[in-house]
Amino acid sequence: MDTADKLAEIFKEFPGIGERQARRFVYFLMARNPAYVEGLAKLLSELKKETRRCKECFRFFADNPRRSPAAKSVEICELCSDPNADPELLMVVEKDSDLESIRKSGTYGGKYFVLGGLVPIVEKDTPKFVRIKELKERMSRKWEALPPTGGRQGLPRGNSLKEVILAFSLSPQGDHTDFYIRNELKESAEKFGIKISSLGRGLSTGTELEYSDNDTIKNALKNRQ
Amino acid sequence: MDTADKLAEIFKEFPGIGERQARRFVYFLMARNPAYVEGLAKLLSELKKETRRCKECFRFFADNPRRSPAAKSVEICELCSDPNADPELLMVVEKDSDLESIRKSGTYGGKYFVLGGLVPIVEKDTPKFVRIKELKERMSRKWEALPPTGGRQGLPRGNSLKEVILAFSLSPQGDHTDFYIRNELKESAEKFGIKISSLGRGLSTGTELEYSDNDTIKNALKNRQ
Amino acid sequence: MDTADKLAEIFKEFPGIGERQARRFVYFLMARNPAYVEGLAKLLSELKKETRRCKECFRFFADNPRRSPAAKSVEICELCSDPNADPELLMVVEKDSDLESIRKSGTYGGKYFVLGGLVPIVEKDTPKFVRIKELKERMSRKWEALPPTGGRQGLPRGNSLKEVILAFSLSPQGDHTDFYIRNELKESAEKFGIKISSLGRGLSTGTELEYSDNDTIKNALKNRQ
Amino acid sequence: MDTADKLAEIFKEFPGIGERQARRFVYFLMARNPAYVEGLAKLLSELKKETRRCKECFRFFADNPRRSPAAKSVEICELCSDPNADPELLMVVEKDSDLESIRKSGTYGGKYFVLGGLVPIVEKDTPKFVRIKELKERMSRKWEALPPTGGRQGLPRGNSLKEVILAFSLSPQGDHTDFYIRNELKESAEKFGIKISSLGRGLSTGTELEYSDNDTIKNALKNRQ
Numbered sequence: 001m002d003t004a005d006k007l008a009e010i011f012k013e014f015p016g017i018g019e020r021q022a023r024r025f026v027y028f029l030m031a032r033n034p035a036y037v038e039g040l041a042k043l044l045s046e047l048k049k050e051t052r053r054c055k056e057c058f059r060f061f062a063d064n065p066r067r068s069p070a071a072k073s074v075e076i077c078e079l080c081s082d083p084n085a086d087p088e089l090l091m092v093v094e095k096d097s098d099l100e101s102i103r104k105s106g107t108y109g110g111k112y113f114v115l116g117g118l119v120p121i122v123e124k125d126t127p128k129f130v131r132i133k134e135l136k137e138r139m140s141r142k143w144e145a146l147p148p149t150g151g152r153q154g155l156p157r158g159n160s161l162k163e164v165i166l167a168f169s170l171s172p173q174g175d176h177t178d179f180y181i182r183n184e185l186k187e188s189a190e191k192f193g194i195k196i197s198s199l200g201r202g203l204s205t206g207t208e209l210e211y212s213d214n215d216t217i218k219n220a221l222k223n224r225q
Numbered sequence: 226m227d228t229a230d231k232l233a234e235i236f237k238e239f240p241g242i243g244e245r246q247a248r249r250f251v252y253f254l255m256a257r258n259p260a261y262v263e264g265l266a267k268l269l270s271e272l273k274k275e276t277r278r279c280k281e282c283f284r285f286f287a288d289n290p291r292r293s294p295a296a297k298s299v300e301i302c303e304l305c306s307d308p309n310a311d312p313e314l315l316m317v318v319e320k321d322s323d324l325e326s327i328r329k330s331g332t333y334g335g336k337y338f339v340l341g342g343l344v345p346i347v348e349k350d351t352p353k354f355v356r357i358k359e360l361k362e363r364m365s366r367k368w369e370a371l372p373p374t375g376g377r378q379g380l381p382r383g384n385s386l387k388e389v390i391l392a393f394s395l396s397p398q399g400d401h402t403d404f405y406i407r408n409e410l411k412e413s414a415e416k417f418g419i420k421i422s423s424l425g426r427g428l429s430t431g432t433e434l435e436y437s438d439n440d441t442i443k444n445a446l447k448n449r450q
Numbered sequence: 451m452d453t454a455d456k457l458a459e460i461f462k463e464f465p466g467i468g469e470r471q472a473r474r475f476v477y478f479l480m481a482r483n484p485a486y487v488e489g490l491a492k493l494l495s496e497l498k499k500e501t502r503r504c505k506e507c508f509r510f511f512a513d514n515p516r517r518s519p520a521a522k523s524v525e526i527c528e529l530c531s532d533p534n535a536d537p538e539l540l541m542v543v544e545k546d547s548d549l550e551s552i553r554k555s556g557t558y559g560g561k562y563f564v565l566g567g568l569v570p571i572v573e574k575d576t577p578k579f580v581r582i583k584e585l586k587e588r589m590s591r592k593w594e595a596l597p598p599t600g601g602r603q604g605l606p607r608g609n610s611l612k613e614v615i616l617a618f619s620l621s622p623q624g625d626h627t628d629f630y631i632r633n634e635l636k637e638s639a640e641k642f643g644i645k646i647s648s649l650g651r652g653l654s655t656g657t658e659l660e661y662s663d664n665d666t667i668k669n670a671l672k673n674r675q
Numbered sequence: 676m677d678t679a680d681k682l683a684e685i686f687k688e689f690p691g692i693g694e695r696q697a698r699r700f701v702y703f704l705m706a707r708n709p710a711y712v713e714g715l716a717k718l719l720s721e722l723k724k725e726t727r728r729c730k731e732c733f734r735f736f737a738d739n740p741r742r743s744p745a746a747k748s749v750e751i752c753e754l755c756s757d758p759n760a761d762p763e764l765l766m767v768v769e770k771d772s773d774l775e776s777i778r779k780s781g782t783y784g785g786k787y788f789v790l791g792g793l794v795p796i797v798e799k800d801t802p803k804f805v806r807i808k809e810l811k812e813r814m815s816r817k818w819e820a821l822p823p824t825g826g827r828q829g830l831p832r833g834n835s836l837k838e839v840i841l842a843f844s845l846s847p848q849g850d851h852t853d854f855y856i857r858n859e860l861k862e863s864a865e866k867f868g869i870k871i872s873s874l875g876r877g878l879s880t881g882t883e884l885e886y887s888d889n890d891t892i893k894n895a896l897k898n899r900q
Binding site for chain 3: 227228229231232235239240241246248249250251252253254255256259261262263264265266267268269270271272273275276285287320321322325
């Protein structure tokens with residue numbers, strides 16, 4: 001297998017990419033000038049060097065080399081250390097791309113937590129990539145335990161959490177995860193006086209009544225206002 | 226143009242049917258046995274003879290020939306004369322097929338009103354097929370004005386309306402209609418103590434957070450519970 | 451079940467129509483004026499009264515009531531009795547809509563034969579709706595056997611068939627039917643000096659080389675010119 | 676803009692990739708282990724170092740570092756130097772991915788020539804990326820002019836070209852290019868006794884007669900056999 005074949009094999013693993021498109025990517029790169037491809041290769045190396053998983057929200061983020069040693073020492077992403085993010089709200093999402101979608105919508109001003117996956121309906125044991133233990137710790141822990149940083153600028157100083165918002169896609173597995181997590185968090189929520197909420201349901205953009213399913217109509221009716 | 230061509234022309238006017246499928250319908254009918262096609266022709270004649278527009282909700286309905294002369298005299302559909310339908314709720318929908326979709330969902334137990342269309346955003350005058358005048362009358366009129374019927378079984382006896390639910394598809398024109406009607410009904414609503422509500426918004430079945438638009442995320446957040 | 455429900459049931463049997471669209475057809479008809487629906491009902495009755503299956507090509511055709519008694523007596527469609535159709539060419543198609551598609555293309559000037567279906571690959575017995583026996587008879591029979599008609603204008607006077615063109619869709623079952631029929635017709639073809647041909651293969655409109663399957667490339671190469 | 680954003684920008688330029696999928700690629704890479712991403716970066720650097728444009732057929736190819744200095748000196752790809760490729764056939768394709776598709780089909784055993792693009796219908800001047808001049812040279816030149824190589828194993832020794840096969844997609848621009856090139860090559864073709872052919876046309880895999888366009892039916896009829 002030559003380099004082109006090997007590259008096509010790798011591109012085939014990219015999300016949503018089949019054999020044909022993988023091969024087209026290779027031709028595309030072959031036809032671009034060398035500087036372009038070198039630039040891409042360099043960015044990829046950098047990406048991996050820079051990529052950190054945030055110890056607060058568990059999202060991947062690019063650790064900008066210009067960050068201060070203090071900031072580096074805590075490995076907390078720019079969203080979690082944003083002084084303008086409301087520390088009373090914590091939105092729990094399934095994965096990084098959900099977080100990104102909500103962040104880009106500009107409609108939410110609180111903190112995030114990436115669960116890492118949905119809870120399967122049939123399996124008995126929750127997979128270890130679903131961070132329920134970490135979520136519970138996040139709800140209960142004292143922020144003071146964080147390592148001291150330079151000016152602590154933007155870093156949380158106390159656990160002022162008031163509401164955990166469960167934000168999962170509206171699918172059977174999303175519903176199951178919502179139900180499961182509510183149950184798991186129940187005790188902590190009562191103990192710490194934290195409210196558990198879920199994203200509202202009803203008509204979404206483009207919904208046509210004529211073609212709506214019963215659940216959507218039921219939710220839209222129940223949540224009318 | 227022979228009969229087959231004329232039929233294809235008519236089928237082309239059916240909702241969602243193009244030239245090719247219209248022609249396939251004709252072949253399909255040619256190949257069926259005569260009794261089938263005669264049955265269809267007979268049902269069509271009957272449909273039109275039976276079809277009435279309800280004087281209450283303005284939907285089309287099939288006037289069963291077995292209905293009593295009393296029922297016939299008021300031309301009110303089986304939904305409007307259903308004694309189990311909650312007279313305190315009135316759902317305003319754009320068209321018959323929306324009503325049918327909600328009725329089939331089995332999630333709503335009140336009365337209906339078919340508006341006849343959405344209010345265009347750009348035009349100055351609301352088209353006359355949009356029944357705003359009739360809707361206002363429906364909110365204010367005295368039910369006692371109805372012509373006397375046999376046992377009056379199931380027919381409304383007084384205007385006990387408490388809530389008007391605006392149920393339009395989530396599109397710019399649907400939004401505009403919602404806004405427009407709320408404004409039009411404001412005075413009557415206050416006068417008669419009737420609440421105006423709209424279907425709830427948020428995630429609908431199948432919504433994936435990753436691919437959600439900003440409005441859906443905003444509504445889902447606002448209506449979280 | 452009332453008339454509207456019964457109609458929806460019938461529309462559901464139409465090719466390509468599901469429950470929702472069947473219901474929409476009914477609403478559409480309810481909202482049209484009575485004359486429209488009556489017209490449709492009348493055309494349907496006429497269609498069936500007029501529909502004949504041609505004894506020559508086996509297609510369905512509308513027997514115009516203005517046809518002469520002589521023409522009526524032979525039950526032959528206007529394509530088979532067209533004096534301008536080349537009697538040396540006979541195109542065998544699977545079904546009426548294929549014939550219609552080719553007729554409309556205006557690229558063929560010969561006669562037709564509707565086989566009635568494709569030959570299944572797995573079943574041992576060819577279904578009786580596949581008219582192989584009739585096709586063999588068509589190749590061998592003497593036209594003089596036809597009943598005498600008025601001026602016999604446009605009716606065939608002798609079997610001058612020179613070529614049978616097999617025109618099936620390019621699918622495994624179409625291929626199988628092509629192969630099967632060639633074998634079945636072999637003897638007659640040799641006896642009567644009739645050529646058996648199949649539609650050409652290669653690139654069709656819109657074919658992009660990059661996305662072509664191996665068979666299409668192979669055929670396009672083999673048939674290059 | 677951080678590394679992740681820059682990468683997303685680059686992925687957006689990949690063929691068929693929009694903003695969302697570009698972003699998903701970045702998340703996908705962030706979540707993979709560092710070795711995977713480093714491997715990808717390394718392959719990209721290698722790809723560009725290895726990529727050559729063949730001086731014979733103008734396709735891009737990976738110059739395997741194990742190639743002999745002699746082979747390197749002529750910069751000819753493995754297809755053009757394949758001793759088993761029939762030197763009498765030359766297939767002219769629009770682009771590398773078309774060549775790849777035909778090569779993979781395993782149905783063609785001759786040489787290739789990548790034109791570099793189609794000839795636009797409306798513009799007066801043929802764009803310079805369309806290698807018509809090079810194609811003419813290819814038809815007329817003496818192979819002996821090639822620089823001497825090691826054993827010359829598999830390298831052409833004389834121009835034994837007998838047929839140029841024009842293999843363009845079946846679109847208006849593909850047709851125009853076919854017509855244009857035939858005209859351009861006419862003189863050389865006559866002079867050197869080279870036949871010009873085009874890929875055959877007709878039904879392609881999956882073609883249904885009922886839904887075929889007139890051109891496809893016409894070609895299928897014309898090329899019946």
